[in-house]
Amino acid sequence: MNATEIFEIESKHTSGLYGKQPIIFVRGQGALLWDIDGVEYLDCASGHGVANLGHAHPKVAAALAEQSTKLITLFETFYNDQRAALMQKIGTLVPGLERVFFCNSGTESVEAAIKFARISTGRPGIVATMRAFHGRTMGSLSATYNKKYREGFEPLVPGYSHVPYNNIEALEKAVSDETAAFILEVVQGEGGVYVADKAYVQAARRICDEHNTLLIVDEVQSGFGRTGNWFAVQSYGVTPDLLCCAKSLAGGIPMGAVLIGSAVKNLVPGVHGSTFGGNPLSCAAAVAALNAIEEENLAVQAAEKGEYLMQKLREIDSPLIREVRGMGLMVGLELKQKVQPYLKALQEQHILALNAGLTVIRLLPPLIITYAQLDHLVETLSEVLKTAPAAGQAE
Ligand SMILES: Cc1ncc(COP(=O)(O)O)c(C=O)c1O
8 A cells, every 4th residue: 555545545545533643653662663654753652652562572572462363352250370460560669559350441430430439439520630631531531631522522420520739628518428529630631741749649548548548540541651650649759549541551462451559449240341341362462561661760760851851851941831840751852832833843853742631741761762862853843943933923
């Protein structure tokens, strides 16, 4: 298939749900992607935070190749060696969260956690935060704040409320004996790369405990080494009752999970389930991915590289920059104007990055990105901020 055919076919058959970019990627390796003409791009988006290990990681590829000839699918009513290996591994990542439910995406992990909270407590209330993004299916969407995602889909699931982020007083008022769970992104991704205060996360734990409310932490974007720990919440000395994860769990293969603490009750056969959840192929990929994160010390690397990147970004002398913030390699560069033209200009210089809202450039590079590649990113960004559309001309 040539480029013209690919553009035509996708344009004809697409659902229409995606704002398509006119580039056809056909290959990836590490932090690099190549288009159909062999043009190289530096990927600082990682497929929206999936490729923590970079593209085509050899250990994930080998695990997939091997497992695909043995057993691809198996419902979780039967036992399996790969699933057991993954449960053993993932069940030790956060002390206190030893049980796990497997699913296939981030939104599914949030849906499951919300169901678990309700069935466990027998209560309806779910408190979420302003600017939160938890996914697009109805339960997760109801916890998502931005009306851009919600409008047109009402009525959403009843029982949800939203409180301002990092505001302990508002949380005290919102959580009651009718609240099943408080759901929190320790680092808000889509919402603009905002990092929770330590006092806030610790207060959230206390407030939840006072009301026997479960604390759900959504680490779909921040998980698996990206913020300098297996999970961002571990930097706060807090253990949630339910931890949602997905994205990079299986090295790029679709997979989600909920890690479950001892306070979560009533999880008995039939309460929830997933046809594909915990299939041997995804489990084999996830075991390889988690081992690679550990063997290559990627969480520590993410912390160090993140500090380096944020320092370099802070050194850029541009009146357009409002703030640089983040945790590990989950980095936001807030501008005083809309970022879309700058993202486009970066792409023209063969660097992929993301937005987070209208005014934040979000950088989620693979954790294996090199320092030379980070320097190239910062230099290009610095140039783009000088030469791309002047202030006021942004769309
Ligand atoms: C924090 C968070 N939760 C949930 C989701 C939804 O994940 P998915 O797109 O895999 O359903 C995302 C996706 O970006 C996310 O960032």
